[in-house]
Amino acid sequence: MPTHYADHAWHGPVTVEENVTLARDTYRIRLACPEIARRVLPGQFLMLRLPGESDPLLGRPLALYDVVAGPGGQPHSIDLVYLAVGKMTRLLTAVGVGATLEAWGPLGNGFPLTPTKHLLMLAGGIGQTPFLALARAYLGLQRYGDPPRQVVPAEQVSLCYGVRSGDLLAGVEEFRRLGVSVHLSTEDGSLGYRGLVTDLIAPVVRQSAGACRIVCCGPERMMQAAAEIARQLGVPCQVSLESPMACGIGICFSCVKKIRDGSGHWDYRRTCVEGPVFEAADVEFY
Numbered sequence: 001m002p003t004h005y006a007d008h009a010w011h012g013p014v015t016v017e018e019n020v021t022l023a024r025d026t027y028r029i030r031l032a033c034p035e036i037a038r039r040v041l042p043g044q045f046l047m048l049r050l051p052g053e054s055d056p057l058l059g060r061p062l063a064l065y066d067v068v069a070g071p072g073g074q075p076h077s078i079d080l081v082y083l084a085v086g087k088m089t090r091l092l093t094a095v096g097v098g099a100t101l102e103a104w105g106p107l108g109n110g111f112p113l114t115p116t117k118h119l120l121m122l123a124g125g126i127g128q129t130p131f132l133a134l135a136r137a138y139l140g141l142q143r144y145g146d147p148p149r150q151v152v153p154a155e156q157v158s159l160c161y162g163v164r165s166g167d168l169l170a171g172v173e174e175f176r177r178l179g180v181s182v183h184l185s186t187e188d189g190s191l192g193y194r195g196l197v198t199d200l201i202a203p204v205v206r207q208s209a210g211a212c213r214i215v216c217c218g219p220e221r222m223m224q225a226a227a228e229i230a231r232q233l234g235v236p237c238q239v240s241l242e243s244p245m246a247c248g249i250g251i252c253f254s255c256v257k258k259i260r261d262g263s264g265h266w267d268y269r270r271t272c273v274e275g276p277v278f279e280a281a282d283v284e285f286y
């Protein structure tokens, strides 16, 4: 049975170690949970719930941002980065150090760690969150999972990251410090290229003469556009879907998406257990 199946997930209380502002409406929360930190892979996610709350009653999915080592050097804590958009994420902004939350994880399949010369990570809005750990894995700086997975290092790791306005950019310096080549865009022109982040794909892919793999996370329209550009450029592309989820463990089917199989037919797949990462060419976006 694949290790990402939800019945392998750990469920329990986690202690908040930090909850700090990174950018406008954007926060990084650090949770002590060695059981998840030890096993989680880039692209997997947690369901996080506020205990004692009946509104919202259900947990919410948040992607792994990074794993933090404890004093003994072993994986100890999990960093998540969240945009305060609705009920749970707004309440989360007021949660203090020492508070207890409820978590399930690790969940989902995560990114395939296929060798590539150039990994291009394409993020829209809060879609950059799954990419810090992925970049560290592909730069040979960190091994994730139990047993730890070895990734053939990429020669180049790039991040194309677009937001509506510059004050929403979160974690850019962390990516740069790793050695990631960062290309920014804003819709209002306040920072970087003025326009859509998908406009940045083709020039960056051409830097490596097409020997590139794209991974993409963000609004569905952006991922759909990226899938089409990748098809035209002839480079592989995977997307990490952000479908709303009620259970996160494969029971409720609230997260289904139409996914094509090899024969051209489609079927509904659950983003929480069969995703969130899918081949871009297989996704029926609308």
Ligand SMILES: Cc1cc2nc3c(=O)[nH]c(=O)nc-3n(C[C@H](O)[C@H](O)[C@H](O)COP(=O)(O)OP(=O)(O)OC[C@H]3O[C@@H](n4cnc5c(N)ncnc54)[C@H](O)[C@@H]3O)c2cc1C
Binding pocket: 045, 056, 060, 061, 062, 063, 064, 080, 081, 082, 083, 084, 085, 086, 087, 088, 089, 090, 126, 129, 130, 241, 242, 243, 244, 245, 276
């Ligand atoms: C696999 C996966 C990984 C994810 N990773 C991250 C991550 O790392 N970081 C992150 O920030 N997000 C992430 N998300 C998205 C995140 O799960 C959602 O933003 C979160 O569930 C929102 O929960 P909430 O209770 O705050 O919002 P909710 O209250 O559930 O609202 C959800 C959305 O609906 C809108 N909304 C709410 N009420 C109304 C209303 N009355 N009318 C109109 N619109 C309304 C809100 O503005 C919001 O955009 C991920 C999603 C998935 C599936």
Ligand code: FES
Binding pocket: 244, 245, 246, 247, 248, 249, 250, 251, 252, 253, 254, 255, 256, 270, 271, 272, 273
């Ligand atoms: S969220 Fe319940 S099946 Fe996916």
